Amino acid sequence: MAAPFKDPRTGIFYFRRVIPAALRPFFDGGATEYKRTLDTRDPDEARQRYHPHAVVYEQKLAAARRTRASHHLRSARAMVDDFLDGQPDEDLRGVAQKLAALELGAFDHANGLTDDVPGARYDFGISPGLEDLRDHASRITMLSAVPDLLPLSWLETLQRVAALPTLEPIEWFIAAVAMANDLGWPLTHELHGAIGRAYLDRLCAACAIRIDPARTRIVPPPVLVAGSTAVMSAPSAHPTEPELLTPPGKAAPTITQVYEAWATFELREAKLVDEWRTAVKRFARLHDDPPVDRITTSMVRAYRRTCAGLPARAGHRIAALPLLEQVELAEAEGLPTLSPATVNKALSAIRVTLEHAVEELEVIDGNVAKTVKSMPKRTLEDARLAFEPDDMVRIFTSPLPERSGVTSRTLFWTLLLAPFTGCRLDELGKLRPGNIKTYDGIPYIAIEPDRLRVRQEQEGPAKRMKTASAKRDIPLHSTLLEAGFLDMVAARRAEGTEWLFPELKTNKYGSRTQRLSRVMNDFLDAIGLSDPELVFYSFRHTGKRAVRGKVAKEIVDLLFGHADGSVSTLYGRGAAMTVLRDAIEQIQYPAVDWKPVVAMARTMT
Template sequence: MAKETGLYQREGVFYVRVMVPKPLHDVLGAKEYRESLHTRDRSEAKARAAAIRAAKLAQFETLRRNRKLTPLDALKPEQVEALAAAVRRDVLKFDDLIRIEAPSTWGASWTAALAGGKAGAIGKLLPLDTTAQDVLDLLDSSEHPLDTPADWDPLAGLTPVQREVAAGYHGRLLTEAQAAVAGDLSKVRARADHAARLLGWQVDWAANRSALQAIAGSLHAAASDLLRRNRGEPVETPAAPQQASPSVAKLRDVFGLWEGAELKRPRNTVEKYRRSLELFEEFTGNAPLASLRTAQGFEFSTWLRSKFDSPKTANDRLTAVKTLLNFAAQRLELIPRNPWQGVSIATSKRAVRRPWTVEELETLFAAPLFTDFRLPDSTKAGGEAAYWLPILGLFTGARLSELCQLRTVDFERADSATEAGSIPLLRITEAPDPEEEDDAPRSLKTDAAQRIVPLHPELIRLGFLDYCAARKAAGDSRLFPDVRSPESDTAGKYVSEWFGKFRKARGLSRRYLDFHALRHTVRTRLVDAHAPEPTIDALLGHEGGGSTGRRVYTHASPSALRDAIQRLSYPGLNLPRVYPQPAAA
């Protein structure tokens, strides 16, 4: 199977499969769309599949953006015509399925179902996307009898399986058409409503009875087409109208599909890409993808450079747009290639952050917050988290958002293989708490960020174990329950804002002397203490270097991690224990 186009083969014939986005399952009544490409040639099949996939994905994105459906009180003549054509096309397309796919692929199963006397179920209302497997599922749950008119014409040229299945389907269609002529439009309405939803419409059928009568005529014509096919006359299934083509696809269509392509994307990443998309639309006028040229990409990069003081910010915006263009070319095949692939904005490789000096740390931790446990009034500080988070950053090197998302169950002990006792650990993970039904989802920067970090002896001396025990005793599931975070940003957003103001009030106003610089500080100290580089990577959640085997199969033990973390020291920095002792002590 070609992953990009969803190609697969049955009896040598190629088919295409396009997965329906989960939010549209109810709207479309299906989880996937499948269609025969009527060819055994792979190159030809791939080209046809790409066109079908592009059109379907564009249709899905249109439906996703308009899931509420557009209410229509009075249908226009051209809308009635479109619905009538769609109903006729649905009927003939499913007849194609019976005649082409059923005998070779599902013959034995269909014969078994027919032997059970359930063939009449084939005649029930079935949507355009129905496949042979869908029919089998329907047969298994149906008790409707075969409904075939007495004057049914011979089904010349069909196998016994095809003849019986087609008889049930055609018979039901004729029954529906005859009932519609007599004034019963219920089945016609169901078919028309399905077609309308595919077009993004919600029709008031009580106010459009005349439209239903016109669509009933189309259903009667389709039933007549089936009889003509049975007599050997060629009746082609009309092609579906092009919903959208690669030539008119826009980057916003791609963004919606990119956003839903993964099970989980960090909210701040999605927002960053959304802002980049808006810049692209502002510059290009929302040009179709097929019209983009390489020169335009360089013009866009120059324009971005003029809008942002930081070359890195400008390049980040450009990179997000290029990622969407790659997705359009490689995953969706809406364009043959990314026309802006070679476009970039030069950025400085010089590290802007440097470690905190001991003097700067002494200034920071000389604040009453750390000498008297005098908590700040700001709600962004997170209560007691304001005390513990900077200390944890200093002795774990963890990212602020990782620490803000910790739960009480993330504290554990691991048995030491080298000495008696156990090692207290913090587990940084995205895995949900199995004991908590409503455990909120968490987000880490990379897969390597999932790790365990042994507690530094200083954290234990300062009372962090007592704090963890107090939170558990209080019934808190989160380790820092007073930390707030916006829905569309990282978990440490508000705490980071508070910390920035806090350090500047202490006279520490140098740019980039922020919480993340504590992470740089920890790594620098560990390197100076000659801790093994792979162990440092494991402690900080960095992707290790070297071969694939070294990265994938090398795991530092809790004892090795503890030995490394104990090398971390800050000579000259003396922190007093100010967290209240437990009542038992």
């Protein structure tokens, strides 16, 4: 069994497989081996990462085989066309008629109806039973009575010959073409089949018939069927894909299959994988999970329109309906629909999936979703509101709820930290005692990703930043210092807890605030702040509004993690700690009486 390869110099494991020599010209530009780093020195982790690369390798091999087969078929067609140059279609129809007669003779012989016939020398596959054979002969007699239908039985014989495991009935022609082109014998399996297929293409083209639709009812159905139910048609002289009625090649994967290949191709954020899986499943529901080579730009646009009309918060009852019925229901009942940002995320899932089919799986040549425009954003970049002064008073004078999974201490301190730091809820939930630091006598919160050592040692998901600018230092406001926040941090250090709010549980996406977020929203609803645009994130807007006009914009952006390129140019990692402290002290909420809040905080260490 294949296993990860360990580089003896670095100790890093790799996926490494030798590419078959015959496929190298069609595999990644002639490479002799396929090698991808597994980015780990841990053998167990390497084995886990090995399988996705093995899947991609096999898919690339399949693509190389298809390309090689297509190359052989083009060469074979050129050789067959050259060999048959000047031969009239009448002669080719004669060959097809002879093959049909040989097949019938072989079947007669197999059923004991004749002693010795030329067709018995060839393998035409498993013979039908005597009753089916008689029905087949009767059908041929009926077709022969209508001159323009006579070639139909010949075409059906060609179809059955093409479906044979070998091409023995036309072996003589394949050998003649090989000799004429000075090819060695025996031929490779691929070239042998390609020449036979190209010859059968030419015979089908010569025997092509056109049946008036009004007369199709008089055509009796075939008795003998070869593994394919495709309708006969005349192939073009040099079609892009062969139109001979042969067993179809391996179909292109469906969009859900390609997505799953993308999802396991390399390590990805679990939440993104699940969100995009939902988007791709919606596309599959809308279009019956089409193979990626049949997806059109119109289908992607239809998906965009459908997503834009879907209800934003559909319950199980609505979500179980067909997508178009969900759209109709949302329109009829005036339900809020998915935001442009959500629709554009769904479009991104389709674009990335099809790009994987192009670049990695090589099962399609182009990405039709690239030309589909994203939906324009709504006028407001962020529709969430800031808290008004009366709202702040209500928040900090209302009793805190008792809920499982979240202590009163955690709920209290996250509420108090939010308006004075502008931290996101997930940033607060992932604070460790070590994130509270001091520089030049100024205590501050360091919002930063876990150091490499911590990421390597911990078993759970590591702490990551939402954006690059989210990495920042936030001096502690004097109200937080007066409330005893540093005492609370010292207590957690003394207890040896890993997290500042240790009872919060990490979900499968690495978030520690799923339960806290629900409790927080229920609390706001319970005290009358039920507007859907008033959420925990509103504290960030409230804090920015409190310092607007008092502090330079670039300093505000640094504190709240909204820095742009110009800020990084001016300040690098950030401004001087004294500048940041002076800026944070400009946050004031005069409507709130903080004395009882501070007194309560002293009991929450």
